[in-house]
Amino acid sequence: MLTDLPLDQVRTLLAVVDAGTFDAAAAVLHVTPSAVSQRVKALEQRTGSVLVTRTKPVRVTESGQVVVRFARRLAALERDARAELGMSGEPVRVPIAVNADSLSTWFLPALAGVTADPPICFELHREDQEHTTTLLREGRVMAAVTSSAAPVQGCSVRPLGDLRYLPLAAPAFVARWVTGALRDDLSAAPVVVFDDHDDLQDAFVRLLGGTGASALRHYVPASEMVVAAVEAGLGWGMVPEVQAAPGLRAGTLVPLVRDRPVDVPLYWQQWKLDLPALSTVAEAVAAAAASSLRGPLNAADRAHRRG
Numbered sequence: 001m002l003t004d005l006p007l008d009q010v011r012t013l014l015a016v017v018d019a020g021t022f023d024a025a026a027a028v029l030h031v032t033p034s035a036v037s038q039r040v041k042a043l044e045q046r047t048g049s050v051l052v053t054r055t056k057p058v059r060v061t062e063s064g065q066v067v068v069r070f071a072r073r074l075a076a077l078e079r080d081a082r083a084e085l086g087m088s089g090e091p092v093r094v095p096i097a098v099n100a101d102s103l104s105t106w107f108l109p110a111l112a113g114v115t116a117d118p119p120i121c122f123e124l125h126r127e128d129q130e131h132t133t134t135l136l137r138e139g140r141v142m143a144a145v146t147s148s149a150a151p152v153q154g155c156s157v158r159p160l161g162d163l164r165y166l167p168l169a170a171p172a173f174v175a176r177w178v179t180g181a182l183r184d185d186l187s188a189a190p191v192v193v194f195d196d197h198d199d200l201q202d203a204f205v206r207l208l209g210g211t212g213a214s215a216l217r218h219y220v221p222a223s224e225m226v227v228a229a230v231e232a233g234l235g236w237g238m239v240p241e242v243q244a245a246p247g248l249r250a251g252t253l254v255p256l257v258r259d260r261p262v263d264v265p266l267y268w269q270q271w272k273l274d275l276p277a278l279s280t281v282a283e284a285v286a287a288a289a290a291s292s293l294r295g296p297l298n299a300a301d302r303a304h305r306r307g
Contacts, residue, residue: 004046005043005046005047005067005070006042006043006046007074008039009039009040009042009043009046010043010067010070010071010074011029011071011075012025012029012036012039012040012043013039013040013043013051013052013064013067013068013071014068014071014072014075015028015029015036016036016040016052016058017052017058017060017064017068020056020057020058021056021057021058022036022037022040022054022058040052043067047063047067049061049063049064050063050064051063051064051067052064060138065137065138065139068138068139069137069138069139069154070139071139072139072140073139073154073271073273076142076271076273076275077273077275079092079093080092080275080276080277091118091119091120091121092116092118092119092120092121092277093120093121093123094120094121094122094123094142094143094277094278094281095122095123095124095125095140095141095142096122096123096124096125096141096142096143096144096145096281097124097125097126097127097132097135097136097140097141097143097144097145097146098124098125098126098127098132098144098145099126099127099128099132099145099266100126100128100194100221100222100223101163101223101240101243102145102163102266103124103126103223104223104224104240104243105163105223105240105242105243105292106242106288106289106292106293107145107285107288109288110284110285110287110288110289111281111284111285113284113288114280114281114284116276116277116280120277120280120281122281123141125140125141128194128195128197128198130146130147130148130197130199131197132144132145132146133146133148133152133269136152136155136269136271137152137153142270142271142273142275142278143268143269143270143271143278143281143282144268144269144270145160145266145267145268145285146266146267146268146269147264147265147266147267148267148269149265149267151269152269154271154272155269155270155271155272156269156270156272157267157268157269158267158268158282158286159265159266159267159268160266160267160268160285160286160289160290160293161265161266161289161290161292161293161294161295162263162264162265162266162293162294162295163240163263163264163266163293163294164240164241164261164262164263164264164294165200165238165239165240165241165261165262165263165264166238166239166240166241166244166255166261167204167236167237167238167255167256167257167260167262168230168236168237168238168239168244168247168248168253168254168255168256169230169233169235169236169237169253169254169256170230170231170232170233170252170253170254171251171252171254172233173189173233173235173236174254174256177189177190177236178256182208182256182257183205183208183209183210184210186204186205186208186210186213186214186236186256187205187210187211187212187213187214188214188216189214189216189235189236190214190216190217190218190234190235190236191213191214191216191217191218191235191236191237192217192218192220192226192229192230192234192235192236192237193213193217193218193219193220193226193237194219194220194221194223194226195219195221196219200238200262200264201213201236201237201238203262204238204260204262207260207262216235217235218234218235220234223240223243224243226239227239227243227244227247230253231247231252231253236256238262239253241261242292263294266289266293268282268285268286268289270282
């Protein structure tokens with residue numbers, strides 16, 4: 001059981017993972033590299049599993065991820081206890097994984113309204129909404145905005161609402177590239193995507209009956225710049241409704257097709273730990289989502305909207 005694991009060995013493993021090498025962890029812990037190696041080896045013998053591969057940097061195995069998650073949660077509980085006992089004047093650190101479009105629209109105002117004593121420091125990790133759960137699974141964040149309703153082990157889930165995307169392009173782009181069946185046109189026309197994980201454009205073309213968006217792709221790894229790139233005519237793209245509003249009003253953006261939005265459901269996943277700071281943040285995020293996102297749809301409604 002995890003409660004039977006020697007805490008000095010658990011903390012040493014976490015130091016190795018965070019530092020990347022045994023030597024770097026030894027410097028952080030102020031012990032010799034040999035001592036670090038012996039502690040990790042003893043922990044592996046105790047668990048009966050290899051916890052890290054001895055590469056540079058080290059890589060955590062699946063079994064190692066279990067222990068690392070335990071170590072991070074233990075560290076969070078220790079910080080919280082010290083704060084409640086008045087033993088630490090340090091702020092509470094809350095690492096959160098969140099997708100770029102949420103960061104650029106509704107998420108930051110939610111955090112700005114958080115007040116707590118001791119104060120909370122946010123450590124934001126930007127990741128695609130379909131991959132934020134990876135950071136939770138690895139124990140690198142306490143909470144995440146994700147598109148996955150399936151809870152990560154040791155986490156709770158609550159629905160936040162739907163972030164709506166619209167298929168848009170610049171008027172001149174539409175005049176040049178959209179001349180026939182939209183499914184065929186978008187399979188050949190240049191497209192703007194956020195990164196390799198961004199599947200929204202391909203998903204939209206598949207909804208039209210195609211196999212995916214064109215291979216002519218412009219990668220623009222910033223949410224606001226994706227909108228700017230679409231307005232500039234580099235390609236078409238799926239733009240969050242709230243970010244599209246100014247361009248639609250000004251006529252610099254036009255819909256490729258009306259009444260075909262794509263609603264991406266978002267969820268809040270967090271560790272199942274009684275941490276006051278984490279609970280405070282969760283309530284603030286839920287309140288902001290309720291006023292900024294569309295209400296969660298049932299499966300039939302969502303299928304109707306996407307179909």
